[in-house]
Amino acid sequence: AQSVAQPEDQVNVAEGNPLTVKCTYSVSGNPYLFWYVQYPNRGLQFLLKYITGDNLVKGSYGFEAEFNKSQTSFHLKKPSALVSDSALYFCAVRDDRGSTLGRLYFGRGTQLTVWP
Amino acid sequence: GAGVSQSPSNKVTEKGKDVELRCDPISGHTALYWYRQSLGQGLEFLIYFQGNSAPDKSGLPSDRFSAERTGGSVSTLTIQRTQQEDSAVYLCACPSVSGANVLTFGAGSRLTVL
Numbered sequence: 001a002q003s004v005a006q007p008e009d010q011v012n013v014a015e016g017n018p019l020t021v022k023c024t025y026s027v028s029g030n031p032y033l034f035w036y037v038q039y040p041n042r043g044l045q046f047l048l049k050y051i052t053g054d055n056l057v058k059g060s061y062g063f064e065a066e067f068n069k070s071q072t073s074f075h076l077k078k079p080s081a082l083v084s085d086s087a088l089y090f091c092a093v094r095d096d097r098g099s100t101l102g103r104l105y106f107g108r109g110t111q112l113t114v115w116p
Numbered sequence: 117g118a119g120v121s122q123s124p125s126n127k128v129t130e131k132g133k134d135v136e137l138r139c140d141p142i143s144g145h146t147a148l149y150w151y152r153q154s155l156g157q158g159l160e161f162l163i164y165f166q167g168n169s170a171p172d173k174s175g176l177p178s179d180r181f182s183a184e185r186t187g188g189s190v191s192t193l194t195i196q197r198t199q200q201e202d203s204a205v206y207l208c209a210c211p212s213v214s215g216a217n218v219l220t221f222g223a224g225s226r227l228t229v230l
């Protein structure tokens with residue numbers, strides 16, 4: 001079975017500090033991993049993905065994530081948080097078996113708040 | 117078009133009424149997904165279309181929920197005899213123009229059942 005866990009419902013950081021949003025996953029095959037972001041009153045937007053290759057993936061708005069196979073984790077990070085990063089972040093996974101177009105499994109989301 | 121359009125953006129209905137939610141996807145993509153976003157529940161998969169057929173509809177929560185797709189394009193999600201627990205934002209998604217592994221989501225249809 002495939003699943004995603006985001007252990008923190010909320011993460012609060014001060015502007016300028018580094019931020020981490022945690023994600024662990026479970027898949028039967030090799031994972032395809034994603035982060036999506038949802039700003040207030042807006043739809044979900046793709047942030048970054050890991051399919052294969054370098055374990056450190058860089059995405060939009062200065063975000064990056066590191067794939068750790070042994071810990072089955074894909075934590076989202078940013079060296080210096082901005083107030084405008086405040087949003088709801090979702091981690092998602094699917095495995096590499098079967099159709100490329102198979103469903104994504106999403107975590108419950110983590111609300112990131114960056115205060116000035 | 118370049119995006120995924122959903123209508124209505126907001127729907128308020130009374131318990132027991134039927135509702136239809138519409139998704140007009142990115143032109144040319146055969147895959148289409150419906151998800152539901154409830155407060156505190158994250159994104160819950162409902163159904164996946166490949167063309168006009170639904171190889172995976174395992175996420176539909178009850179037989180009150182159904183979906184169809186015609187012409188490999190527009191999809192309609194129908195909820196019969198709505199209940200208060202059906203209140204949520206219903207999201208439609210298609211593979212992005214930048215790659216099949218990335219989804220582009222519509223803005224969603226917010227359903228409130230009174």
